[in-house]
Amino acid sequence: MKRFLFILVIASLLLAGCGGAKTPAAGNQPVASSAPAVSTAPTEISMMMWGDPAELDVWNQIVADFHQANPNITVKVEVSDWDSYWTKLKTLLSAGTPPDVFAMDAPLYLDYQSRGVLLNLQPYLDKNPDMLNGVYPQTLEAYKTPDGMYGLPRDFQTIVLFYNKDMFDAAGVAYPTADWTYDDLRAAAKKLTKIGADGKVTQFGYSLDLWDFEPGMSEIIWSYGGDLINAEHTKTLVGAPKAREAFQFLHDMMFVDKSIPDTNTASEYGGDPFLAGVSAMTAFGHWVVPGYTDAKFNWDIAPMPNGPSGRATSVNSAGFVVGKASKNPDAAFEFLKYVLSEPAQTRLAELGFACPVLKSVAESDAFLKQKTQINQKIFLDSLAFAHMKPVFKGYDEWSSTIGDGMAPVWTGEAELGPTLDTVVPAADEVLANNQ
Amino acid sequence: MEYxxxxxxxxxxxLFALLTPTFIGLIFGALGxxxxxxxLSFANWDLLTPPxxxxxxxxxxxxxxxxLLLSLTNTIKFSAMYxxxxxxxxxxxxxLMNRKIRGVSLFRTAYFLPAVTSAVATALVWNMIYGKDTGILNFILERLGMQPVCWLCTENAMYAVVIVNIWGAIGEGMIIFxxxxxxxxxxxxxxxxxxGANGFHQFFNITVPLITPSIFFQTLISTINAFQAYDYIYMLTRRGQGDSSVPVVVFSIYRNAWNFFNYGGASAQAIELTVIVAALMAFYFWLERRYVVYE
Incomplete structure (x- = not known):
């Protein structure tokens, strides 16, 4: 393992280097793009995504359903964990042999689209004008480019406030409501924090995953009237006065009230003190719901609180794209179309990792009445005040630059203000390099 | 002695028949x-568009x-201790393991176990030892009336990972020695x-001089391993998005190649790492000629 990674990097250099010489496999005869939408010859397409074994089971079902509806198309599914997925995908893309269909996280979409490896789906969408009618429009935004859409969402995530009912009951604090402000959250978190005689905090009021803006940080910045980045994606705005106020608010909760654990402390509880039962509230998307189902306490969700400039949450979607080098683009699009159909969206809703993008399914019992008895509707209602998680070329490096830079602040080893002063120019440089 | x-x-x-597979691997794999x-180190390449x-x-x-400069400093500090x-x-x-002790093979196995155990699994155990509020180490310190220490906070993390890496490498070193x-x-x-020489004299006047070839070899291997150390460090100090509180050079190479679409930059960093290790190797071989005793 020690040398494995190093060898992997080196070996993939070689693989990628000679990939251009590869000839397509014998079975992948090109299909003329003028062929009818459903080709008559039996076709096999490959589909790659990130996920865990539970997700693979559901996708195998969706693929089987799809095959039943389109007997000529067989889909081969391959699932990897998040990190290996992107490594594998990049290697396949650079070798010119990408999977026909592959999963995309919206913020990273432009990193691929701008490099010309994705198929423009607009001609297909123009032929199927009603296809996206039932889809939440907020989830389509991320995929739009001046020359059309190169990807389609399959499910979405809005960030909500999770709370431990047992802790609220024990402390005699009223549950969070839709009228809550951040000041209410702070006051409640303070009451829910328990500090022992030795000064050690044994229970926190609130905890946040501070590695990424999406869960909990971008929300408060928007609510304070700040923003993450300008519309042209040329200037980082997290150092502007309003954003600083929001950061200061969280910083005070962490170091003055001690109601939020610093990241060193949080990592002792497996990174999620809420799930570990030592934090009364947290902010996450729907992806934590299956994991929280096994929690040994009662919990529910509420919308993110109100701030001086209103209420805000983040919306992000996962979707599918088609490789530009795909030999079976028609069959691939047929599959994307199926993913947005009611039967497939219902299966995804039952899987419970995310919210279906098809409104009729999201508002049906398949999504609203899941195994976990929580107010699922809050995820959908949050769309009304959701901002899109930023989507631009260079997103990964930009967010890593800010995340790395801010990390010492959230461990208590660096000052907030001076850190922001150095992080913002570094992030702007990344943006300049990616123009 | 067969040297x-x-x-x-x-x-x-x-000799050549048995070396052939290795050479084929080296020529067609490593050399390429x-x-x-x-x-690639002279190119801008994002993997997806032509360089x-x-x-x-x-x-x-x-x-x-x-x-990168921070990572390099960390790698050098790490190697200097490791x-x-x-x-x-x-x-x-x-x-110690070369003596006639009862159950010596049991002890040898125990020392070698980390080498054959998944680094991810052992790092999780070390996390439980190092934890600030819930760790075993601080539990013991507090019982002894001392202040708990934040072992994996930035100021101590370097020492903490050096200890774990040394612990993980003792087994292999022991076999060589x-x-x-x-x-x-x-x-x-x-x-x-x-x-009339006592054990101390015997160790420094017989064992150490006669074992210099093994010391030389082990130093060489450890240096290469030190510059490529990654797995324990990743598991103990990782932060979001592939970062670490003690990022070593491999972190920088990996992230530039796979996360930041900067394969050219990653290649240049890999070359830099290779050049540094090669320079150290040259220095070691110079030392070898002067100090290593082949009987």
């Missing part, structure tokens, strides 16, 4: 990758990239004993 023997006749045939890395000529830009960046630590401790362990120790003829020790 001076040369292969003869049929032995020569088998090395050449590709060198070529463009970058000239020396990637090499100029080696001196400007703040994240290499002597591994060599000295595994030599001492090997000397045991092989060297068993080759030292017993008569030397017996003669020394008759002359």
């Amino acid at each position: 001076g023997l040369r292969p003869l006749g049929r032995e020569k045939f088998w 990758s090395v050449l590709a890395t060198v070529a 463009t000529w970058a000239g020396l830009a990637n090499y100029v960046n080696l001196f400007k990239d703040a994240k 290499v002597p630590g591994v060599v000295i401790i595994s030599l001492l362990v090997a000397v 045991l092989a060297g120790l068993t080759a030292i003829p017993r008569e030397y020790y017996e003669a020394a004993e008759m002359d």
